[in-house]
Amino acid sequence: DTAVSQTPKYLVTQMGNDKSIKCEQNLGHDTMYWYKQDSKKFLKIMFSYNNKELIINETVPNRFSPKSPDKAHLNLHINSLELGDSAVYFCASSRGGTGELFFGEGSRLTVL
Amino acid sequence: ELKVEQNPLFLSMQEGKNYTIYCNYSTTSDRLYWYRQDPGKSLESLFVLLSNGAVKQEGRLMASLDTKARLSTLHITAAVHDLSATYFCAVPQIHTGTASKLTFGTGTRLQVTL
Numbered sequence: 001d002t003a004v005s006q007t008p009k010y011l012v013t014q015m016g017n018d019k020s021i022k023c024e025q026n027l028g029h030d031t032m033y034w035y036k037q038d039s040k041k042f043l044k045i046m047f048s049y050n051n052k053e054l055i056i057n058e059t060v061p062n063r064f065s066p067k068s069p070d071k072a073h074l075n076l077h078i079n080s081l082e083l084g085d086s087a088v089y090f091c092a093s094s095r096g097g098t099g100e101l102f103f104g105e106g107s108r109l110t111v112l
Numbered sequence: 113e114l115k116v117e118q119n120p121l122f123l124s125m126q127e128g129k130n131y132t133i134y135c136n137y138s139t140t141s142d143r144l145y146w147y148r149q150d151p152g153k154s155l156e157s158l159f160v161l162l163s164n165g166a167v168k169q170e171g172r173l174m175a176s177l178d179t180k181a182r183l184s185t186l187h188i189t190a191a192v193h194d195l196s197a198t199y200f201c202a203v204p205q206i207h208t209g210t211a212s213k214l215t216f217g218t219g220t221r222l223q224v225t226l
Binding site: 030031033041042043044045048050051055056090092094096098099100101102103104105106 | 143145147149153154155156157160198200202204210211212213214215216218219221
């Protein structure tokens with residue numbers, strides 16, 4: 001049973017489209033994150049939610065909108081996709097602020 | 113701004129050899145994390161180092177933390193092919209009771225050859 005699961009695993013879409021990625025964790029953690037990994041493997045935090053409340057909001061274009069319907073789910077919606085949005089997006093969870101993150105498998109987004 | 117640097121960025125080593133990956137960070141932190149990522153896969157937590165002088169070992173990997181020097185090392189003993197992966201260190205830039213904003217290093221791609 002996957003601990004942190006993301007869907008879809010792959011997205012290929014045209015510039016200007018809107019897409020969503022869903023994430024669910026069954027670890028009972030109360031904090032969830034979105035990270036972006038670029039083509040050079042560099043990882044950068046985008047958002048963090050704790051019990052449905054936005055805790056960390058990095059300098060991310062407002063085309064990116066996270067939503068957490070409950071503490072086990074964190075979704076990411078991206079409007080008006082641009083070429084530079086192509087990356088792998090990882091969802092992660094942790095028990096509070098322990099810092100030990102448990103990552104999902106990643107969602108590879110390709111914008112054409 | 114917190115900077116986390118790893119070296120080397122790429123390491124090719126023969127099976128059976130020993131080597132060390134270094135992780136330097138620019139601001140004070142009392143904790144550090146190591147993760148492993150296989151190609152096209154997720155990141156797996158390897159070590160959680162929570163204090164100065166912390167040392168943890170798992171199989172052929174040993175991690176240590178020197179908070180005064182702002183340095184962590186990941187030592188590989190008698191490498192085997194299965195250890196081929198990219199290794200990341202990560203340091204919390206903000207750490208509260210509810211969330212931890214990790215800054216990741218650049219990653220070290222380890223290739224173990226037969």
